[in-house]
Amino acid sequence: MSAPREHRTDRVHILLEGGLWRIQPLTRLDLTFSDEFLKDASRMLSQEPTDAICDLSLVPYMSSSGVKALLNIQQFLKAHRFQLVLCNLTPEVQKLVELSELVNVFTIVKDRDAALKRLGI
Known part of the structure; x- marks a missing residue:
């Protein structure tokens, strides 16, 4: 039996x-969801490490714990020679990323099409 390739809850969709x-x-x-998000994403990505796009269009707010979760996902993928590309950042999340000087830490693009192009797909 093959591992599931999709995980959906009321707080995250991973496919x-x-x-x-x-x-x-x-x-x-934020603190209330970041640990669960990281566990869900790590469990799914470890089944078959490959490039990933994280669409943040429905994230109205991100705290430092959210940033940490994304950094952990990025580090996991980099260790397997894959990339994490963030796209569709809300204005609030974009501002946090800029103020935290994380613009050069993450690969950030405008939308999903730009993310696919960035990954060479």
């Missing part, structure tokens, strides 16, 4: 599609 992980948090990435 392996076309050899690419699509991660979409559906709520705030």
Whole structure:
């Protein structure tokens, strides 16, 4: 029996599609959800490490614990020679990333099409 390639809750949707992980948090990435988000994403990505796009369009707020979760996912993928690309940042999350000087830490693009292009897909 093969491992499931999709995980969906009321707070996150993670899907392996076309050899690419699509991660979409559906709520705030803060202290109340970041650990659960990281566990869910890590469990899914470890089944088949490959490039991932994280769509943040539905994340109205992200705290330092959310940033830490994304950094951990990025480090896991880099260790396997894959990339994490963030896209569709809300204005609030974009501001946090800029103020925290994380613009050069993460690969950030405008939308999913730009993320696919960045990954060479």
